[in-house]
Amino acid sequence: MPGWRDARRVWLADLARDRSRNRVRRFGQAMVLAAELPADVDRLYAHFLHTPASVARYAALLRRLPWSFSAHAKDIWTIPEWEKREKLADARWGVTCTRQGHAHLAGLAPVPDRMELLYHGLDFDRFPPPPPSRPPRDGGDPADPLILLSVGRAVEKKGFDVALEALSLLPADLHWRWVHIGGGTGLKALRAEAERRGLADRIDWLGPQPQDVVIGQCQRADLFLLPSRRARDGDQDGLPNVLMEAQIMGLPVVATRMAAIPELIVEDQTGVLVDPGDAPALASALASLARDPATRARLAEAGGIRVRAHFAAGAGLDHLASLLTADASGPDVQPRRPMRN
Known part of the structure; x- marks a missing residue:
């Protein structure tokens, strides 16, 4: 050669x-x-x-x-x-x-x-339009709990262990379910941690799913959660596509001031950001948005507009x-x- x-x-x-x-x-x-x-x-x-x-x-x-x-x-x-x-x-x-x-x-x-x-x-044609409105759930009805959704592998940089800690800090009178979609090497440990914290009966671990299932879960959820952080080996997210996908389908987002996420989410205008690894701050953000359907709707609409304006594939x-x-x-x-x- x-x-x-x-x-x-x-x-x-x-x-x-x-x-x-x-x-x-x-x-x-x-x-x-x-x-x-x-x-x-x-x-x-x-x-x-x-x-x-x-x-x-x-x-x-x-x-x-x-x-x-x-x-x-x-x-x-x-x-x-x-x-x-x-x-x-x-x-x-x-x-x-x-x-x-x-x-x-x-x-x-x-x-x-x-x-x-x-x-x-994103290729916007692959996603359905946001629903005209979402149910105004506020976590007050145990028969109709707020639905939180996360999509991502169970690996350190996704911060789902922090999500579990934050969920354990939510007020006792706030009724919620967390749906997690994704595989990953840390899934067994996360499920064990959920059991230890007494949260297992409020969490649905769906494992890896095709896109149509992810879309369906986005359509029924009230709030999208991705608590990204830097892993001990230096690995970190770039700009997770799932955040854009959630926003284009009309879901309000809670994420972290990590990596390039602030390049997508304008804080308190198109989503809510907290510091990575800060479970109390994450719990506070979730509780605040849970009880405020109007703010969730405002953030969701603004988030979708921003994605369409700046993040077309x-x-x-x-x-x-x-x-x-x-x-x-x-x-x-x-x-x-x-x-x-």
């Missing part, structure tokens, strides 16, 4: 700093990819800046092709700085889906303009397509020497 020596040199430099099986596998995958690429492929593009971008980078070096990437959340915050810097130096361009991620990566790039902000957005997809179809006849890729810590 034309770029074998350069690719091997870069990989060995990476391996010296990351002596892992993962690093060996990625180079093997890159060699297979480079060997099997059709001759008319003139560039590579990878989603996620961690292992997929490693494969794309090595394969691009092997074939002397330009490459580019999209970065999202975990892939930005859980790989070392040296690796981000070198991928940013080698890539033709990159896009990321939050202002927070863009500022971080542009600050590491030798040419900041190589990084562009491109929100994921079409514009972002059109721009990404223009990047991918741009002139690919630039100079051969000549990797710079790996940086040393």
Whole structure:
């Protein structure tokens, strides 16, 4: 392959700093990819800046092709700085889906303009319109409790253990049910914690569900809850699509001042935000909105308007397509020497 020596040199430099099986596998995958690429492929593009971008980078070096990437959340915050810097130096361009991620990566790039902000957005045609009105539940009727909904994997960064603590702090005379949709490695521990707190009979654990079930639950819920936080390994959300999806279907949202969530939710105008990990503040926000259907309706309407105005998928997809179809006849890729810590 034309770029074998350069690719091997870069990989060995990476391996010296990351002596892992993962690093060996990625180079093997890159060699297979480079060997099997059709001759008319003139560039590579990878989603996620961690292992997929490693494969794309090595394969691009092997074939002397330009490459580019999209970065999202975990892939930005859980790989070392040296690796981000070198991928940013080698890539033709990159896009990321939050202002927070863009500022971080542009600050590491030798040419900041190589990084562009491109929100994921939604295909609005996939979602039904909001209901004309929702039942004015206020948590006062035990026969008709307020319905809280969360959608997300049971992993540390989603903060569902904080949700359980907050639910345990709600007033005794507030009647509610919490519906959780999602799988995840932490689901068993969450269910055990709900039992320990005496909440199990007020929670519906639905597990992973197809989109039509998620939509149905959004239509019957009163309030959407996502208490995101930073995990101990550095992993964190970017801008969770489920928040946009809830808002476009007319659900008011309670979330956290975490990651790029404030880029979507204008505090107390299109949703309510609390500090990550603050269960008492979360409980206070839930209790306040539970007893105030009018404020929930106002936040829901404003949230949906903002999503439609600023987070349509079409514009972002059109721009990404223009990047991918741009002139690919630039100079051969000549990797710079790996940086040393």
